[in-house]
Amino acid sequence: MADGAPPLSQQLLRALGDRMYEKRKGAALDIERTIRELLQKQGPGAFEIVRSIITLLKNDFAYNVLQNNARNGGLIGLAGVAIALGPDLLGHYLDDLLPPILACFSDQDSKVRYYACESLYNVAKVARREILRWFNDIFDVLSQLAADTDTAVKSAAELLDRLLKDIVSEESIETPLQNDPDAPPDPPEYEDAPSFTVRFSLQGFIPLLSERIHTLNPFTRLFLVSWITLLDSVPELELVSFLPDFLDGLFKYLSDENEQVRVGTASILSEFLRQIREAVEIQRLENQEKGIWVPGQTVNLQFAKMVQILQPYLVSMDEDTMSTAMRWMNAFILISHRVMMMFAPILINAVLPCLAHNVPTIRSIAVETNKNLFDLVATTTVDAGVKGGEVAVDQSQDLENSVQQNSEPGTDKQTSDASKRASYESSLKDGSHDGSPTTTQIDAQSDFMESAANPFQLDYQAIVSSLVGQFLHENEETRVAALDWMLMLHKKAPKKIVSNEGSFVALLQILSDTSDEVVRRALQLLAQISLYSDDEYFMRFLSKILSIFSSDRRLLETRGSLIIRQLCLALTPEKIYRCMAEILEKDEDLEFASTMVQNLSLILITAVELSDLRARLRSLDSKDGQGLFVALYKCWCHNPVSTFSLCLLAQYYEHAANLLQVFAEIEITVNFLVQIDKLVQLLESPVFTYLRLQLLEPERYPHLYKCLYGLLMLLPQSSAFATLRNRLNSVSSVTLLHLMPARAGPIATGISPATSSTATANENVKRGSSTSSGSFTVSRVQFQDLATHFRLVQSKHQKARKAALGLPETMPMITLSTAVGDVSATNIGSASSASRKARRPSSSHQQSKGMHVSASKSSRSVAREASPTTHGSRYLSDRDRSTVQSSSGSITQTAPVASAGTPTNRQPGHRSSKAHRQR
Numbered sequence: 001m002a003d004g005a006p007p008l009s010q011q012l013l014r015a016l017g018d019r020m021y022e023k024r025k026g027a028a029l030d031i032e033r034t035i036r037e038l039l040q041k042q043g044p045g046a047f048e049i050v051r052s053i054i055t056l057l058k059n060d061f062a063y064n065v066l067q068n069n070a071r072n073g074g075l076i077g078l079a080g081v082a083i084a085l086g087p088d089l090l091g092h093y094l095d096d097l098l099p100p101i102l103a104c105f106s107d108q109d110s111k112v113r114y115y116a117c118e119s120l121y122n123v124a125k126v127a128r129r130e131i132l133r134w135f136n137d138i139f140d141v142l143s144q145l146a147a148d149t150d151t152a153v154k155s156a157a158e159l160l161d162r163l164l165k166d167i168v169s170e171e172s173i174e175t176p177l178q179n180d181p182d183a184p185p186d187p188p189e190y191e192d193a194p195s196f197t198v199r200f201s202l203q204g205f206i207p208l209l210s211e212r213i214h215t216l217n218p219f220t221r222l223f224l225v226s227w228i229t230l231l232d233s234v235p236e237l238e239l240v241s242f243l244p245d246f247l248d249g250l251f252k253y254l255s256d257e258n259e260q261v262r263v264g265t266a267s268i269l270s271e272f273l274r275q276i277r278e279a280v281e282i283q284r285l286e287n288q289e290k291g292i293w294v295p296g297q298t299v300n301l302q303f304a305k306m307v308q309i310l311q312p313y314l315v316s317m318d319e320d321t322m323s324t325a326m327r328w329m330n331a332f333i334l335i336s337h338r339v340m341m342m343f344a345p346i347l348i349n350a351v352l353p354c355l356a357h358n359v360p361t362i363r364s365i366a367v368e369t370n371k372n373l374f375d376l377v378a379t380t381t382v383d384a385g386v387k388g389g390e391v392a393v394d395q396s397q398d399l400e401n402s403v404q405q406n407s408e409p410g411t412d413k414q415t416s417d418a419s420k421r422a423s424y425e426s427s428l429k430d431g432s433h434d435g436s437p438t439t440t441q442i443d444a445q446s447d448f449m450e451s452a453a454n455p456f457q458l459d460y461q462a463i464v465s466s467l468v469g470q471f472l473h474e475n476e477e478t479r480v481a482a483l484d485w486m487l488m489l490h491k492k493a494p495k496k497i498v499s500n501e502g503s504f505v506a507l508l509q510i511l512s513d514t515s516d517e518v519v520r521r522a523l524q525l526l527a528q529i530s531l532y533s534d535d536e537y538f539m540r541f542l543s544k545i546l547s548i549f550s551s552d553r554r555l556l557e558t559r560g561s562l563i564i565r566q567l568c569l570a571l572t573p574e575k576i577y578r579c580m581a582e583i584l585e586k587d588e589d590l591e592f593a594s595t596m597v598q599n600l601s602l603i604l605i606t607a608v609e610l611s612d613l614r615a616r617l618r619s620l621d622s623k624d625g626q627g628l629f630v631a632l633y634k635c636w637c638h639n640p641v642s643t644f645s646l647c648l649l650a651q652y653y654e655h656a657a658n659l660l661q662v663f664a665e666i667e668i669t670v671n672f673l674v675q676i677d678k679l680v681q682l683l684e685s686p687v688f689t690y691l692r693l694q695l696l697e698p699e700r701y702p703h704l705y706k707c708l709y710g711l712l713m714l715l716p717q718s719s720a721f722a723t724l725r726n727r728l729n730s731v732s733s734v735t736l737l738h739l740m741p742a743r744a745g746p747i748a749t750g751i752s753p754a755t756s757s758t759a760t761a762n763e764n765v766k767r768g769s770s771t772s773s774g775s776f777t778v779s780r781v782q783f784q785d786l787a788t789h790f791r792l793v794q795s796k797h798q799k800a801r802k803a804a805l806g807l808p809e810t811m812p813m814i815t816l817s818t819a820v821g822d823v824s825a826t827n828i829g830s831a832s833s834a835s836r837k838a839r840r841p842s843s844s845h846q847q848s849k850g851m852h853v854s855a856s857k858s859s860r861s862v863a864r865e866a867s868p869t870t871h872g873s874r875y876l877s878d879r880d881r882s883t884v885q886s887s888s889g890s891i892t893q894t895a896p897v898a899s900a901g902t903p904t905n906r907q908p909g910h911r912s913s914k915a916h917r918q919r
Helices: 010-016 021-041 046-062 068-092 094-106 110-145 151-171 205-212 218-232 239-245 247-253 259-286 303-315 319-335 337-342 344-356 360-379 399-405 417-429 460-468 476-492 494-498 501-510 516-531 535-551 553-570 573-585 590-606 608-618 623-636 640-650 653-663 670-683 686-694 702-714 719-729 732-738 753-767 783-805 816-831 833-838 845-866 878-884 910-918
Strands: none
Touching: 010 021, 010 068, 021 046, 021 068, 046 068, 046 094, 068 094, 068 110, 094 110, 110 151, 110 205, 110 218, 151 218, 205 218, 205 239, 218 239, 218 247, 218 259, 239 247, 239 259, 239 303, 247 259, 247 303, 247 319, 259 319, 303 319, 303 337, 303 344, 319 337, 319 344, 319 360, 337 344, 337 360, 344 360, 344 460, 344 476, 360 476, 460 476, 460 494, 460 501, 476 494, 476 501, 476 516, 501 516, 501 535, 516 535, 516 553, 535 553, 535 573, 535 590, 553 573, 553 590, 553 608, 573 590, 573 608, 573 623, 590 608, 590 623, 590 640, 590 670, 590 783, 608 623, 608 640, 623 640, 623 783, 640 653, 640 670, 640 702, 640 783, 653 702, 653 783, 670 686, 670 702, 670 719, 702 719
């Protein structure tokens, strides 16, 4: 046999390619024995003979694609060679042994694949840590065998996979038992840093994992998850530093149909999140305690890249995927402030719609995430010196600084995955790679992550655009949260929010929302914006609201009061009423102006928020207060009843009584009567308590009686008529006592004539009218001009109504409501005859005693008549309204509403007339 020739007989070679497994196994044992003998002799050509045997088995058997038995025999023979070489020498021949074995994993014959697994298992069992140099190639073929259709092959692959995992977990990190005391140690970066050598580095493996992670086969996915779990269990490898390279694939696994894949993926993702929190906390402590090394300090966390990866999964259709992604985002908000500030618009678009999610888990996580992000943005100060409103975050709380400081300098930019793998594999195979740990990442970080010292700009416009897009969301919770965000951002940066015209228009559209909470917050935001704006913006804002009311009358009916009251609560009520009065006074739509004034008047009288404004109208002692009355009066002229109510509220009773004379010149419509009906009800409310008490002082407020009796004359005999009549009758006897002659005054009233006249003069001065001589005037209100303005405005309304009906302006309008007023005035006038007679004083002192007795009888008579009458309904009854609003346009006189047991055909004042005749 020549030097270097393989010492294998032809019989052995035939047996190695035999179809019988036992013969092939026997031949492999012979090859193993032959190699052992060669190595024991240690001759000069022993190693060359071993290499020639490997070449023979590789070329003639393992690569023989025509004979499967020969390939099987070659695989068994190569395994025998590896066993014979042992762990000490096998590392020198792995480059010759492994390529033919790995090539057989792609054979179409399942038996060949099976024997390839068996052969590689034997080689790896002997080589141990030396096999890690070929880890990527072995991992690649194992990932393919994980989805193999043959059960035997899958079982063999699982055995090989378990062996390889044991090798990686045990042999990847080598820690020497003791150091050479004679060799001077290199100064470590940290004092307590352990000395170890990494024989398995992730830098070359991560590109392969990033490529295989996107597989769709559930068995391959389960295989990859198991390996990720194993590699993560080795703390020295710091797999979490490379998380962005395969995080996208892991989140796709959460929606896999295989339950084992979903459970395993959820488990490893939870572990990664825990490690991220721990690494951040360790790196935070590192800044305080320099020189003490702990695991996790060299972890490089790429939050910006991970947030970009997680963004699409926040709106995933799979509930588990969505909840997991949102949980990660919530954790990042708490530990990476600067990065999450930059992604605030994206998070808002994803989180706010989930606040009312039908899944409780997702809903609770969304609420917590929204709260944490809201607090982060709200508590972050804005540096006025930074251009564009950039955010200056406290560097002591900035967790990105420590992350960046731990990055090793001198790292090059990333190349493609293929080139990385090729260079790494070649370095491993030629021995140039020492396996030292590194924190160089596979992908470069974003540009704004390169320097932690540069502050990031908070993009207000992007955030506002995201929030405006949520204003019309179907869930009320989302709309409310979006408005809360806008309120916070406007307080934080008023100029940036005010300059957004789109948000202003969207807020006005929200006023027609079905939710009261949404409308309240929208009004609060609009009011808050107005506080930081000029008067021109404020007038434009109120004009827009009135324009919306004009185009949407249903909104005015359902939400008008709420909107006005909320604005008065957030802003100055006087300013709002002054500006609205100025706008409505110039409004060409007279019908809308009248309706709007009616609503404003009702709110002014009843709203708790306007109590201070009402108190100011009742005490118009200053020039500004009188200017407020005049400003409201000119606008209130669009609605006669509202004008009359304003005068009662301001206690200008004389002018109010004069207005009643003007009411006779305008048409009395059904709407007019309904408004008077409501006014009578309001007179019984606590707001007009002062007015009812003033009825007890007729000498000081004589025009008040004229106002109320004139109001009574305008009403038809309805429940409101009975209410007002009963109120006036209840003080009729007191009125008679106060109107007694001067001699009887001290006995009947206890007030001397001098005192009474003085009180009257003082009240006239307070209300701005003159004394009997007409020489003393305090008020600056020109009532004659106001009356002229009232007539002019009502004339415009009269012409507008005629034009709407198509009638000429010269043609008198005969309305049925006028007939109602005539009939009512006749009946009401007879009802008041007894009171007028009772108040007529006697001309002689001798008849004072008889008058006093007669007045008492008359009072008792009126009281008996009024006592069984109830107040009736708070508005016109349905029967009264149907009678007034008859389709034929005619009025049928009906009896007034009365209580049970009270005759309805009794004329008012009947008992008083009878008592007078008896007297």
